[in-house]
Amino acid sequence: MAQTFQTSKSGRLGMLASLAIVVTALYFAKVVLIPIALAVMLSFLLAPLLIRLQRWGLRRIPALLIVILILASAFGGLGYVVWSQVNDLAGKLDSYQQNIEEKVAWVKRLTHGGAIDKGMNALNNAITHEATVPGKTDQTGNVQPTPGPQTTSVSNPKPVPVVITNQKGTESASINAFDNLYTTAAPYIDPLATAGIVLIFVIFMLLTREDLRDRIIRLIGQGRINITTQAMDEAAQRVSRYLVAQCIVNGTYGLSIGVGLWLIGLTAGHNSPSFPNWFLWGVLTGLLRFIPYIGPWIGAAFPIILSLAVYSGMTVPLCVIGMFLVIELLSNNLMEPWLYGSSTGVSTVAILASAVFWTWLWGIPGLLLSTPLTVLIAVTGKYVPQLEFLNILLGDEPALEPKYRFYQRLLAEDIEEADDLLTEYLEKKSVVEVYDEVVLPALGLAEGEWHRDRLDETKQASIRQAVRELVGEMGERPRKALEVTKDGKEPATPATPATRENKAYSRCVMCLPARDPADEIAAMMLTQVLESEGYCSKFVSVEKLASEYVDMVEKENVQVVMISALPPAAVTHARYLVKRLRGRFPDLKIIVGLWTTQGSLERPKKRLESTGTTLVVASLQDAVEQLRQTVAPLLVTDNAEAKAAGREAVAVN
Numbered sequence: 001m002a003q004t005f006q007t008s009k010s011g012r013l014g015m016l017a018s019l020a021i022v023v024t025a026l027y028f029a030k031v032v033l034i035p036i037a038l039a040v041m042l043s044f045l046l047a048p049l050l051i052r053l054q055r056w057g058l059r060r061i062p063a064l065l066i067v068i069l070i071l072a073s074a075f076g077g078l079g080y081v082v083w084s085q086v087n088d089l090a091g092k093l094d095s096y097q098q099n100i101e102e103k104v105a106w107v108k109r110l111t112h113g114g115a116i117d118k119g120m121n122a123l124n125n126a127i128t129h130e131a132t133v134p135g136k137t138d139q140t141g142n143v144q145p146t147p148g149p150q151t152t153s154v155s156n157p158k159p160v161p162v163v164i165t166n167q168k169g170t171e172s173a174s175i176n177a178f179d180n181l182y183t184t185a186a187p188y189i190d191p192l193a194t195a196g197i198v199l200i201f202v203i204f205m206l207l208t209r210e211d212l213r214d215r216i217i218r219l220i221g222q223g224r225i226n227i228t229t230q231a232m233d234e235a236a237q238r239v240s241r242y243l244v245a246q247c248i249v250n251g252t253y254g255l256s257i258g259v260g261l262w263l264i265g266l267t268a269g270h271n272s273p274s275f276p277n278w279f280l281w282g283v284l285t286g287l288l289r290f291i292p293y294i295g296p297w298i299g300a301a302f303p304i305i306l307s308l309a310v311y312s313g314m315t316v317p318l319c320v321i322g323m324f325l326v327i328e329l330l331s332n333n334l335m336e337p338w339l340y341g342s343s344t345g346v347s348t349v350a351i352l353a354s355a356v357f358w359t360w361l362w363g364i365p366g367l368l369l370s371t372p373l374t375v376l377i378a379v380t381g382k383y384v385p386q387l388e389f390l391n392i393l394l395g396d397e398p399a400l401e402p403k404y405r406f407y408q409r410l411l412a413e414d415i416e417e418a419d420d421l422l423t424e425y426l427e428k429k430s431v432v433e434v435y436d437e438v439v440l441p442a443l444g445l446a447e448g449e450w451h452r453d454r455l456d457e458t459k460q461a462s463i464r465q466a467v468r469e470l471v472g473e474m475g476e477r478p479r480k481a482l483e484v485t486k487d488g489k490e491p492a493t494p495a496t497p498a499t500r501e502n503k504a505y506s507r508c509v510m511c512l513p514a515r516d517p518a519d520e521i522a523a524m525m526l527t528q529v530l531e532s533e534g535y536c537s538k539f540v541s542v543e544k545l546a547s548e549y550v551d552m553v554e555k556e557n558v559q560v561v562m563i564s565a566l567p568p569a570a571v572t573h574a575r576y577l578v579k580r581l582r583g584r585f586p587d588l589k590i591i592v593g594l595w596t597t598q599g600s601l602e603r604p605k606k607r608l609e610s611t612g613t614t615l616v617v618a619s620l621q622d623a624v625e626q627l628r629q630t631v632a633p634l635l636v637t638d639n640a641e642a643k644a645a646g647r648e649a650v651a652v653n
Contacts, residue, residue: 026361030361033362034366034369035194037365037369037373038369041372042198043202043205044236044240044243045240046202046206047206048240049067050063050064050067050206061207068199068202078283082284085280086280089276216228217232228383231382231383231384234382235376235380238375238379242375243372246290249335250286251286252331252335253286253327253331253335254283254285254286254289255286257324257327258278258282258283259282260327261275261303261323262275264316264319264320264323265278275307276310281299284299284302285303286299292351292355292367293352293355300321300324303320303324304324307320345378345379345395345396346374346394347395348396350374350378350394350396351370351374354371354374354394355367355370355371358374374394377390378390378395379391381394402421402425402438403441403442403445404442406422406438406442407441407442407445407446409421410442411463413462415469415470418470419473422439422470422474426474431474431529431532432621433621435525435620439525440522440525440619440620443463443566444566444567446460446464447566451569464521468521468524471528472524474528508558509535509538509560509627510537510538510540510553510556510560510562511523511527511538511539511540511561512539512549512562512563513539513563513565514563514564514565514566514573514577515542516573518566519564519565520541520542522565522595523540523562525620526539526564526593526620529620529623529624530624539564540552546577547580549580554585559588560590560627560630561581561588561589561590561591562593562627563577563578563592564593565592565593566596570594570595571604571608574594574608575607575608578590589615590614590615591615591616591623591626591627591630592608592615593617593618593619594616601616601617
């Protein structure tokens, strides 16, 4: 049955109003919420280390002190090294001035006479033309200047500086010193205050971790303790894995950049034995990479610009650019997929959209927190039914089941993509599983929509034809693979298992459609599956009458018949055909496939068994299993009959 989504108008308006209120609150309360969010993320990052130290026998407070000491040492050491490197770089900038001027002159020579130069000249001419003040022309055509104010040859006197003196010079000096100190320290007050608040929150969150967890469960998990616990555990695991993996990836990235710059400096033949401040750039690129999307570009810009300023020629800058490209490609295509895996559970588009949203809402801190916050929101949507749309929008799981994706492509008449979907599923599952889980359910959806007048006749015929073609192609794939060997000769094994020279499979299984063309397509699938299992099988066209089916069964001496029927009228059509067969062959083995039937098969079995002993299955896999159990007694009977016939022939002779 197709998925339906029904939401009342008032429900949609209420949801939009709630979202607007939440976003407004997040924006105006960002001064309070940003430190708390940063503290929560750091708690997720440090909690595994704290738990590991406690498992080693340390009590909570000593373990927490060790964790905080490690964190403070790491940030303090990095800060000291970065500060010293920045001061060292600032002292060397004057020595790079000549090389910078040479690079600028080289760029000017490169663009001189080119498109850029012509464009700049045209722009300058246009500006000059607009700035020219038009004057009057005389009889000879010369432009006369517009009369203006008379100028004098007396130069303007220099301004006289006015000095305000204060009798209390000591107090003025102290006030100026305080103002200078405040002006110098003002840019650092807010970041230091935020860092202090975050550190305090982290300490108390780690110290009372279990108590906070219990309070959250008490607050939002009343009557749903199991679901709340699962949601909290999954969110903590996802965010912790993501943060740890990100630290490893960015740390190795920064280390690789630093070592690469050092090696480039060694081989550059410059006065300096290594790339200037290579350690600084390694640390900086590693830290900036925590900022999604723009961080790596900012981190790469500084070493590239410095290489242009320090080294003559373009060899070293090109080497630096190439190094960044290679390391970035290796990190994105090897390290990140290996370490991240499915740690976040959020789609790439959702991560990009969340980065834009949180940056707009909270600025740079929002960009840093965008992925973890999006993970938490996606997990919440996974376990809260009212917020399921969040998991659908943000999660990386397929929004539609395979059968719905395949059916949607059939409705859109996109046969190529439908074929691509089947090929994708065949890489992970067998043919019988793809038929049972994708093709048959999609065909059943189309039949149900058609019988309920939700699908017109033309569209239904188009879907049937498309499925028939796709099933025919899938049936040809294994045959084509076996038709020719590597040396171009005929294969030693037959093209299909059905042609094996084995008397155990000498009698074919006949697959009959109950009534509709869709039943015939299902019979085609069943025939392919039986042939792949080694049975001789063939299906009959739906264009024949029921009486012709009976005649064919008698003519072929068939002892096993499999009837293919799709809902919604599967039982009725199958029961009519079973009655016709039982009227002629009371002992005939009949297996009825009521494909895609949901729920128990007891009621359909009772209706069909009223016409005689009949086996009922709901999937192709079950049909194969029932056939294996049915064919074995027939083979024993055939062998016994053959032996008896042989003894009679010997006796006659």
